[in-house]
Amino acid sequence: MSSNFSWFLRFIIYIPLFVCVTFITLYVYLTGAFDRNIDACLKDPAIVPSVTDRKKMIPFVGCLKRKSNFFLTQAMDENRLYQYAYPKVPCNFVGKWHVSSEGNTYWLTITKDALFSMEMIKYGKEAKDEPHPVRTGVWSSVNPYVAIQFFDDTFFWPLNQSKVEWTTANKFVMHNGFQQVFYFNRNSVLDQTCVFKR
Secondary structure: OOHHHHHHHHHHHHHHHHHHHHHHHHHHHHHHHHHHHHHHHHHHHHHHOOOHHHHHHHHHHHHHHHHHHHHHHHHOHHHHHHHOOOOOOHHHHEEEEEEEOOOEEEEEEOOOOOOOEEEEEOHHHHHHOOOOOOOEEEEEEOOOOEEEEEOOOOOOOOEEEEEEEEEOOOOOEEEEOOOOEEEEEEOOOOOOOOOOOO
16 A cells, blocks of 8 residues: 555545544533533522523523633523523514424414414314313524524523524424424414515
8 A cells, every 4th residue: 555545545534533523522522511501500599590580591691601611602602592581583473373393283373572382283083182282482583594492391401493494474494403394384464564584
């Protein structure tokens, strides 16, 4: 085996392997450090946000930032948590939606004040026999292409952030970090004062 070919093999095998191992190690370190910071900040009940007092997220994020460093903040972007206390909802999202994903269907209603409720749609005997649980929470979209859902019945981290792709003013597709795809079809009339932006 020639020296040049040997170096070529090292280049195509070892360098990508080194980059991959470095990335995984860094990710494990950063997520572990962030989890420790969250646990430390949760020990102060005066700053732990809740459904009844979302504004506590402000001092909570302040606590996370004090315990963070530049690299951790760049990777985890704890500033996104401010959207729990001060959500933003473009008028495009407001209304009632029929949502389908992997054989499940839901009714989702998003209000102007950024609150949402979600109810699974059941059919036939299942619809009569089982109650229809309703999940609620806060919907925030700093722009029409990103959505963060904070569910009232789950912890607010890791963030439930998704990418949004609009097909029309009344339809969009949402992709979350787990490769799940949700299809949204408007079931209410779009406010005539809302200017649709894509």
